[in-house]
Amino acid sequence: MSAVVLDGKATRDEVFVDLKERVDKLRDVGVTPGLGTILVGDDPGSQAYVRGKHNDCAKVGIASIRKDLPADITTEQLNAAIDELNADPGCTGYIVQLPLPKHLDENAALERIDPEKDADGLHPINLGRLVLDGAGTGTSALPCTPRGILHLLRRYDVPVRGAHVVVVGRGVTVGRPIGLLLTRRTENATVTLCHTGTRDLAAEVSRADIVIAAAGVPGLITAAMVKPGAAVIDVGVSRTADGLVGDVAQDVWDVAGHVSPNPGGVGPLTRAFLLANVVERAEAALVRA
Numbered sequence: 001m002s003a004v005v006l007d008g009k010a011t012r013d014e015v016f017v018d019l020k021e022r023v024d025k026l027r028d029v030g031v032t033p034g035l036g037t038i039l040v041g042d043d044p045g046s047q048a049y050v051r052g053k054h055n056d057c058a059k060v061g062i063a064s065i066r067k068d069l070p071a072d073i074t075t076e077q078l079n080a081a082i083d084e085l086n087a088d089p090g091c092t093g094y095i096v097q098l099p100l101p102k103h104l105d106e107n108a109a110l111e112r113i114d115p116e117k118d119a120d121g122l123h124p125i126n127l128g129r130l131v132l133d134g135a136g137t138g139t140s141a142l143p144c145t146p147r148g149i150l151h152l153l154r155r156y157d158v159p160v161r162g163a164h165v166v167v168v169g170r171g172v173t174v175g176r177p178i179g180l181l182l183t184r185r186t187e188n189a190t191v192t193l194c195h196t197g198t199r200d201l202a203a204e205v206s207r208a209d210i211v212i213a214a215a216g217v218p219g220l221i222t223a224a225m226v227k228p229g230a231a232v233i234d235v236g237v238s239r240t241a242d243g244l245v246g247d248v249a250q251d252v253w254d255v256a257g258h259v260s261p262n263p264g265g266v267g268p269l270t271r272a273f274l275l276a277n278v279v280e281r282a283e284a285a286l287v288r289a
């Protein structure tokens with residue numbers, strides 16, 4: 001069996017066509033959405049991600065506001081940068097690129113972002129609204145990577161309603177929030193969250209209709225674990241001497257029904273839905289005006 005490729009780049013391009021049309025309409029009425037980014041330090045991976053996000057903005061007509069700060073900044077200096085973007089009328093939404101240097105408190109930084117400008121959808125208030133929003137009709141920004149994963153599954157007609165989804169990894173950007181999205185009444189999946197404390201990972205994964213690998217452990221998910229025909233989403237990213245490596249071993253492609261490549265799968269959609277969150281915040285502000 002050769003798995004169907006869940007092509008994130010082609011899917012991203014489709015999302016961009018829609019976003020550019022919406023941005024053009026906003027510009028026609030004098031509204032230019034703006035994405036802000038705060039990048040602390042010089043981690044090459046984070047620099048590449050932020051560069052990619054701003055390149056994407058140029059493709060769809062969203063303005064860019066970049067704040068690149070040195071790794072040794074103080075909490076007060078980071079807070080000042082966050083407060084500036086909270087107050088900047090040209091900034092529709094923004095992100096604090098994660099991870100931050102160890103001396104800075106990530107949770108405190110995320111909580112300082114104005115929830116109405118939270119382009120990541122990771123602010124506690126927006127995640128809390130997701131918890132409360134059983135019907136899946138909320139208007140808060142949704143976490144970009146979980147949103148991108150759901151879009152990719154729907155784009156390739158992978159059944160989600162009633163599916164047993166096993167998530168591997170409990171990180172802030174994917175593992176923890178994805179279950180909130182998939183267990184909404186609009187998706188109705190059953191989600192198991194596995195992590196380093198899980199006793200028998202292989203047994204849990206073997207029961208999955210959909211596996212979401214977001215642990216950042218190269219080759220963690222192997223063919224022996226995966227139920228034949230299951231969909232496998234590879235989100236984990238590890239930078240090795242061989243470059244970017246995902247969590248899913250190559251042999252999984254022989255048994256799975258669908259696999260998202262990494263790179264080339266969820267990553268581009270993470271960026272696409274970051275922009276979608278910015279556009280939706282601008283559209284919502286226009287409706288309120």
Ligand SMILES: Nc1nc2c(c(=O)[nH]1)N[C@@H](CN(C=O)c1ccc(C(=O)N[C@@H](CCC(=O)O)C(=O)O)cc1)CN2
Nearest residue numbers: 048049095096097098099120173263264265267268270
């Ligand atoms: N504030 C945030 N920080 C981080 C997030 C996030 O959602 N919000 N997620 C990850 C990294 N990430 C977003 O910043 C991210 C991961 C991957 C990609 C991407 O486009 N990957 C490409 C390959 C890119 C390359 O070649 O370097 C792909 O998969 O094809 C974009 C963004 C942690 N931080």
